[in-house]
Amino acid sequence: MSLARIFNDFPNRRYIEFGGKGGLGKTTFSAATAYWLAKQGHKVLVFSVDPQASLSDIFERDIFGQGAVEIMPNLFAQEIDADQHIKEYQEEIRQKIRDMYGMDEIPEEIENYIQAAAAEPAMEESAIFDAVVDIVVGADYEYYIYDLVPLGHALYYLSMASVYDQWIGKITSLREEMQEYAQVAAILERKKESEEDQILAELQYIKNRINTSSSILTDREKTAFFFVVTPEEMIIIDTLKAAELFAKYQVPISGYIVNRVIPPELAEQDIPDYLRNRIAMQKTFLAQIDQTFGDGVLTSVQEFERDITGLDMIGKVADALFGSTLLAQAGGEA
Amino acid sequence: MTEEEKQNLLTRIGQSAKEFLYGMAGHDMTRFALKTRGSMEHLFILITMGDLLGIPILPPYYSLRLLPYVVPQISTWKRRMLRERDLTDALA
Numbered sequence: 108m109s110l111a112r113i114f115n116d117f118p119n120r121r122y123i124e125f126g127g128k129g130g131l132g133k134t135t136f137s138a139a140t141a142y143w144l145a146k147q148g149h150k151v152l153v154f155s156v157d158p159q160a161s162l163s164d165i166f167e168r169d170i171f172g173q174g175a176v177e178i179m180p181n182l183f184a185q186e187i188d189a190d191q192h193i194k195e196y197q198e199e200i201r202q203k204i205r206d207m208y209g210m211d212e213i214p215e216e217i218e219n220y221i222q223a224a225a226a227e228p229a230m231e232e233s234a235i236f237d238a239v240v241d242i243v244v245g246a247d248y249e250y251y252i253y254d255l256v257p258l259g260h261a262l263y264y265l266s267m268a269s270v271y272d273q274w275i276g277k278i279t280s281l282r283e284e285m286q287e288y289a290q291v292a293a294i295l296e297r298k299k300e301s302e303e304d305q306i307l308a309e310l311q312y313i314k315n316r317i318n319t320s321s322s323i324l325t326d327r328e329k330t331a332f333f334f335v336v337t338p339e340e341m342i343i344i345d346t347l348k349a350a351e352l353f354a355k356y357q358v359p360i361s362g363y364i365v366n367r368v369i370p371p372e373l374a375e376q377d378i379p380d381y382l383r384n385r386i387a388m389q390k391t392f393l394a395q396i397d398q399t400f401g402d403g404v405l406t407s408v409q410e411f412e413r414d415i416t417g418l419d420m421i422g423k424v425a426d427a428l429f430g431s432t433l434l435a436q437a438g439g440e441a
Numbered sequence: 442m443t444e445e446e447k448q449n450l451l452t453r454i455g456q457s458a459k460e461f462l463y464g465m466a467g468h469d470m471t472r473f474a475l476k477t478r479g480s481m482e483h484l485f486i487l488i489t490m491g492d493l494l495g496i497p498i499l500p501p502y503y504s505l506r507l508l509p510y511v512v513p514q515i516s517t518w519k520r521r522m523l524r525e526r527d528l529t530d531a532l533a
Contacts (some may be wrong), residue, residue, distance in 0.1 A: 113442055216493070216515065220492065224502075233502030237502065285481045295468075295471040
């Protein structure tokens with residue numbers, strides 16, 4: 108199995124996610140995959156859901172909070188500015204209150220609530236979650252590449268969707284029951300029709316958005332999730348644990364990519380013991396990775412001689428990831 | 442009395458009978474339905490906007506979307522939630 112084959116064998120998998128512990132190269136691989144797809148004429152958006160996003164660094168351009176920015180033909184990148192999103196959202200709520208009740212100013216009590224809500228710890232994640240829904244329902248791109256947050260966060264993000272879903276489900280059913288009482292009263296009073304419950308409509312809208320986002324993340328047909336690992340004991344153990352948890356949330360794991368492999372040919376040269384020992388250590392853990400993840404291991408990428416920043420280096424990583432394989436055009440509508 | 446006046450009188454009698462019957466049978470039911478709905482409305486605000494009383498409610502992001510619709514009820518809701526209760530409440 109190779110990484111390129113996954114793309115060729117499953118042309119409907121248009122939502123690509125890279126996950127793994129922090130600092131293993133999720134952003135690098137996201138960027139490289141976007142580069143590879145864009146070079147072949149597919150319109151790609153790579154976006155970050157990480158409040159400490161590093162797409163700006165890797166593309167050497169400040170794209171934070173600027174929407175989708177075109178990096179090269181067909182390649183767009185976006186970093187979500189959660190604070191900005193929250194501010195706009197708060198203002199939207201205020202404007203709605205002003206419009207609905209013809210107020211010039213928001214009552215103090217309400218204003219305090221709006222501000223306090225923004226200070227809640229879950230607010231930032233929720234705002235990003237909501238912004239991602241906007242991005243993926245837009246359907247402006249052929250491929251969407253999620254540069255995910257490190258493991259713990261990613262799980263939090265997924266579990267949040269199910270918490271939301273249950274919460275919304277419960278209050279929606281309460282609301283529906285209320286609507287029944289209103290209808291009974293309306294019939295008894297012989298009113299023509301009861302008022303439409305706007306809150307119920309709003310709840311259904313929210314429910315729909317949450318389901319859209321979480322169903323994409325867990326859709327076996329449309330989504331490919333790749334774990335990034337490195338040949339180190341702790342990373343292997345943590346990845347194994349995470350993979351089990353992700354499987355519980357029905358995340359379709361498509362495979363594992365090994366990063367930061369020191370080229371073993373170096374051992375034949377005159378190198379210091381320090382490096383020789385590291386190569387020997389990696390050899391042990393590479394064997395362990397093969398044993399643990401088996402056929403799931405798609406490819407391995409060697410440690411580069413310098414940081415991956417700029418399109419030239421990203422191109423090199425793309426070559427290492429996909430080799431010279433091109434994407435079959437059959438399934439694409441480029 | 443002209444034909445038209447007769448017709449009017451009949452209509453008015455009919456209308457009064459309808460209202461009388463509604464008062465006898467339907468009014469209490471309507472009142473009960475509306476009262477139940479009102480209580481549920483307050484319960485609904487509690488589970489979505491509980492933070493306003495200091496009861497932490499998850500998740501705040503989407504609660505904000507509902508805020509505009511409950512603005513007029515907030516003060517009566519707070520009064521009801523925070524008021525002291527005694528025996529006479531049970532009789533009400």
